[in-house]
Amino acid sequence: MKADARRQMLLDRAKRLFSQRGYYQTQISDIIKNAKIARGTVYQYFKNKDDIFSTLLQTAYDEWQATIAEEMKGVDLTSLPPRDYLKFRIRNSLTYFAKDPELTNLVLRMGYGLPANLVRALDRMDREIIGQMGAELGWAVKHGVLRKDLDVELSANLIHGAVTRIAYHYFVKKKTRNDPEEIDTLVEEIFDIIAPGIFIP
Amino acid sequence: MKADARRQMLLDRAKRLFSQRGYYQTQISDIIKNAKIARGTVYQYFKNKDDIFSTLLQTAYDEWQATIAEEMKGVDLTSLPPRDYLKFRIRNSLTYFAKDPELTNLVLRMGYGLPANLVRALDRMDREIIGQMGAELGWAVKHGVLRKDLDVELSANLIHGAVTRIAYHYFVKKKTRNDPEEIDTLVEEIFDIIAPGIFIP
Amino acid sequence: MKADARRQMLLDRAKRLFSQRGYYQTQISDIIKNAKIARGTVYQYFKNKDDIFSTLLQTAYDEWQATIAEEMKGVDLTSLPPRDYLKFRIRNSLTYFAKDPELTNLVLRMGYGLPANLVRALDRMDREIIGQMGAELGWAVKHGVLRKDLDVELSANLIHGAVTRIAYHYFVKKKTRNDPEEIDTLVEEIFDIIAPGIFIP
Amino acid sequence: MKADARRQMLLDRAKRLFSQRGYYQTQISDIIKNAKIARGTVYQYFKNKDDIFSTLLQTAYDEWQATIAEEMKGVDLTSLPPRDYLKFRIRNSLTYFAKDPELTNLVLRMGYGLPANLVRALDRMDREIIGQMGAELGWAVKHGVLRKDLDVELSANLIHGAVTRIAYHYFVKKKTRNDPEEIDTLVEEIFDIIAPGIFIP
DNA sequence: TATGAATGAGCATTCATTCAT
DNA sequence: TATGAATGAATGCTCATTCAT
Numbered sequence: 001m002k003a004d005a006r007r008q009m010l011l012d013r014a015k016r017l018f019s020q021r022g023y024y025q026t027q028i029s030d031i032i033k034n035a036k037i038a039r040g041t042v043y044q045y046f047k048n049k050d051d052i053f054s055t056l057l058q059t060a061y062d063e064w065q066a067t068i069a070e071e072m073k074g075v076d077l078t079s080l081p082p083r084d085y086l087k088f089r090i091r092n093s094l095t096y097f098a099k100d101p102e103l104t105n106l107v108l109r110m111g112y113g114l115p116a117n118l119v120r121a122l123d124r125m126d127r128e129i130i131g132q133m134g135a136e137l138g139w140a141v142k143h144g145v146l147r148k149d150l151d152v153e154l155s156a157n158l159i160h161g162a163v164t165r166i167a168y169h170y171f172v173k174k175k176t177r178n179d180p181e182e183i184d185t186l187v188e189e190i191f192d193i194i195a196p197g198i199f200i201p
Numbered sequence: 202m203k204a205d206a207r208r209q210m211l212l213d214r215a216k217r218l219f220s221q222r223g224y225y226q227t228q229i230s231d232i233i234k235n236a237k238i239a240r241g242t243v244y245q246y247f248k249n250k251d252d253i254f255s256t257l258l259q260t261a262y263d264e265w266q267a268t269i270a271e272e273m274k275g276v277d278l279t280s281l282p283p284r285d286y287l288k289f290r291i292r293n294s295l296t297y298f299a300k301d302p303e304l305t306n307l308v309l310r311m312g313y314g315l316p317a318n319l320v321r322a323l324d325r326m327d328r329e330i331i332g333q334m335g336a337e338l339g340w341a342v343k344h345g346v347l348r349k350d351l352d353v354e355l356s357a358n359l360i361h362g363a364v365t366r367i368a369y370h371y372f373v374k375k376k377t378r379n380d381p382e383e384i385d386t387l388v389e390e391i392f393d394i395i396a397p398g399i400f401i402p
Numbered sequence: 403m404k405a406d407a408r409r410q411m412l413l414d415r416a417k418r419l420f421s422q423r424g425y426y427q428t429q430i431s432d433i434i435k436n437a438k439i440a441r442g443t444v445y446q447y448f449k450n451k452d453d454i455f456s457t458l459l460q461t462a463y464d465e466w467q468a469t470i471a472e473e474m475k476g477v478d479l480t481s482l483p484p485r486d487y488l489k490f491r492i493r494n495s496l497t498y499f500a501k502d503p504e505l506t507n508l509v510l511r512m513g514y515g516l517p518a519n520l521v522r523a524l525d526r527m528d529r530e531i532i533g534q535m536g537a538e539l540g541w542a543v544k545h546g547v548l549r550k551d552l553d554v555e556l557s558a559n560l561i562h563g564a565v566t567r568i569a570y571h572y573f574v575k576k577k578t579r580n581d582p583e584e585i586d587t588l589v590e591e592i593f594d595i596i597a598p599g600i601f602i603p
Numbered sequence: 604m605k606a607d608a609r610r611q612m613l614l615d616r617a618k619r620l621f622s623q624r625g626y627y628q629t630q631i632s633d634i635i636k637n638a639k640i641a642r643g644t645v646y647q648y649f650k651n652k653d654d655i656f657s658t659l660l661q662t663a664y665d666e667w668q669a670t671i672a673e674e675m676k677g678v679d680l681t682s683l684p685p686r687d688y689l690k691f692r693i694r695n696s697l698t699y700f701a702k703d704p705e706l707t708n709l710v711l712r713m714g715y716g717l718p719a720n721l722v723r724a725l726d727r728m729d730r731e732i733i734g735q736m737g738a739e740l741g742w743a744v745k746h747g748v749l750r751k752d753l754d755v756e757l758s759a760n761l762i763h764g765a766v767t768r769i770a771y772h773y774f775v776k777k778k779t780r781n782d783p784e785e786i787d788t789l790v791e792e793i794f795d796i797i798a799p800g801i802f803i804p
Numbered sequence: 805t806a807t808g809a810a811t812g813a814g815c816a817t818t819c820a821t822t823c824a825t
Numbered sequence: 826t827a828t829g830a831a832t833g834a835a836t837g838c839t840c841a842t843t844c845a846t
Contacts, residue, residue, distance in 0.1 A: 022312075040818080162363040240807075
């Protein structure tokens with residue numbers, strides 16, 4: 001598909017520019033110059049500038065889900081020891097963030113520098129991720145795996161905050177430790193810090 | 202000083218608006234309408250829009266330092282047991298972030314939705330905070346307080362990520378747990394999760 | 403001819419759209435969507451958007467002439483009593499306008515909301531119609547049928563203004579009185595108002 | 604008032620341009636070049652291009668009312684013989700249209716070459732004028748002044764169509780017969796044609 | 805010092821037309 | 826002959842900043 005490839009190319013160029021400069025500093029002019037296409041062509045593939053960014057955000061979310069699904073293949077979660085499950089979760093996140101630093105930057109650092117509706121889209125994604133983690137932690141507390149007195153909401157935010165910050169620091173800023181073996185080391189290190197404080201020995 | 206009060210009022214209105222809508226969605230028109238002053242008056246107190254935001258960022262940084270200095274009063278850090286020192290650090294951050302949710306939002310969520318130079322200012326502040334924490338962790342490792350195999354850089358990011366995320370979640374988003382006693386509970390909870398993983402028993 | 407039918411269909415769709423929305427509010431996109439043809443196909447049949455509209459205008463003029471010619475068949479104008487001749491003229495106009503309300507709307511209401519050259523085409527048609535009527539009125543004055551002191555130019559405009567306004571009001575706006583018998587009544591009514599003021603008793 | 608004068612100047616320039624070229628062919632660029640002001644200045648006085656045109660249309664309507672009010676001063680309508688009343692009405696219209704040919708052109712010839720909402724504004728004005736005339740004719744029929752069998756709706760359109768067409772022809776197109784004495788002659792001529800056909804002798 | 809009208813560079817978006825397939 | 830993706834000039838509008846009063 002020629003058209004699909006073109007659309008994808010456009011998205012890639014836009015992703016890079018948005019990631020480097022942010023939404024408002026990236027002009028349609030920059031995108032078309034970068035993609036070597038005519039001004040009107042952008043609007044053949046996207047309704048407007050907003051739509052381009054939204055599509056990237058949706059991609060980020062889809063890939064998040066896909067990464068999880070991919071990693072889950074061949075893993076029997078129910079039989080996984082809880083500690084391994086936590087590692088699995090941390091690795092999931094890191095693997096995802098390591099895969100596409102530009103998209104990671106978009107998701108983790110765009111924050112409120114976006115039009116209101118895009119901020120909402122970002123928030124929704126955030127809430128969903130935190131919510132899922134909270135639910136899993138709650139389940140583990142109830143089943144005597146995690147400390148009975150653990151504040152689930154706080155813990156979910158703690159872990160998510162820690163992991164995303166680390167992902168941003170290494171993968172986006174320093175562009176290191178992003179190959180599979182190093183990610184494994186990262187997982188172990190993060191796990192070794194957090195696990196003792198939340199698991200029942 | 203009439204002029205000083207006017208300048209401060211302007212900053213307060215701008216802070217609220219920037220915090221609510223972000224940099225680019227906040228127009229000078231919004232600020233002057235909100236502050237009930239004339240358009241030109243803004244430029245009597247600030248070089249330009251950028252300067253207003255920079256000033257707010259500088260304030261954030263100054264207050265960060267001031268909060269630490271304030272908390273340090275009457276505390277002999279050298280004689281403080283290491284575990285208490287960590288708690289003290291966590292409490293410092295939380296106290297600061299709880300004090301001014303609007304400023305907190307500015308610092309934690311504006312990200313790359315800013316003109317390039319402001320992004321740099323934000324990054325500088327970030328690096329400084331992380332750097333300081335890293336140095337302290339390094340010292341503690343060397344003196345046998347923390348695990349010898351602890352990755353200092355990773356730990357600093359982990360703790361900072363965890364704490365800022367929690368601050369953002371409770372103080373900015375949910376607007377709860379921001380009074381001193383509840384902050385103490387937060388500190389204990391965060392400490393109880395992280396401490397076992399980093400201290401030498 | 404398949405091609406001729408296609409061209410005619412295109413004109414019909416364009417006529418409806420132009421009539422409903424005007425020239426500038428009707429986009430080529432609207433026309434091709436409505437006609438279910440491809441964008442490029444339009445330019446196989448017409449030089450450009452302008453050419454479509456011009457063709458419609460030319461059609462309007464041609465049909466005007468055709469309507470007159472049609473009505474004239476079997477009528478010996480020279481032997482027609484002058485009063486009947488006026489009625490005949492009024493009926494001609496009304497019959498024409500009643501036939502195609504969309505075209506009527508195009509001719510009577512597009513006015514200056516057109517590109518300069520189309521305005522000129524519209525004006526030319528207008529002048530021709532008025533001119534012809536003026537000539538006939540002049541002839542009737544000279545031959546002692548109409549009042550000697552009648553201002554021919556003014557009368558032509560008066561009659562044309564009255565008739566077109568009535569046509570627009572009933573046929574385009576209200577979509578009534580457009581069948582032959584009712585047109586006859588309209589003719590009588592218009593005649594009864596204007597005739598006493600212009601004919602020599 | 605400096606600002607008021609500027610606004611008025613802007614309206615005058617816009618009126619001329621709109622009248623000469625129509626709505627869509629008149630660009631904001633044309634207006635500011637003509638008025639020798641900056642692009643942004645237009646938007647200090649008007650919300651958008653539409654608003655400029657709307658204001659002109661409103662002015663047209665207001666001046667229509669004002670013209671009538673002005674002419675009515677010192678005239679006792681109730682004691683006016685019906686024939687003089689018709690003349691008075693015709694003169695009113697002509698006086699108004701003669702006063703500002705550019706505005707006249709805007710009102711009489713813009714037709715459907717306008718954005719939908721402006722077309723509606725134009726139609727509303729038209730209906731109001733026709734409606735008022737219809738009411739007056741109806742009253743005159745009921746009181747035995749006009750022919751009992753007169754079709755009031757048709758007559759109102761006939762008179763309005765005749766008068767506006769004549770106004771357009773002389774005042775806008777030919778730019779003649781627009782001084783008070785000549786208007787009086789026009790009134791007499793129009794009256795002499797229409798009156799015999801509608802009044803009861 | 806305070807004001808607010810004026811400025812104009814900059815931006816997203818539209819749309820008639822072209823042209824390779 | 827028909828298609829529809831690509832084009833890019835043109836347009837209305839925004840908004841930070843200036844400056845005369």
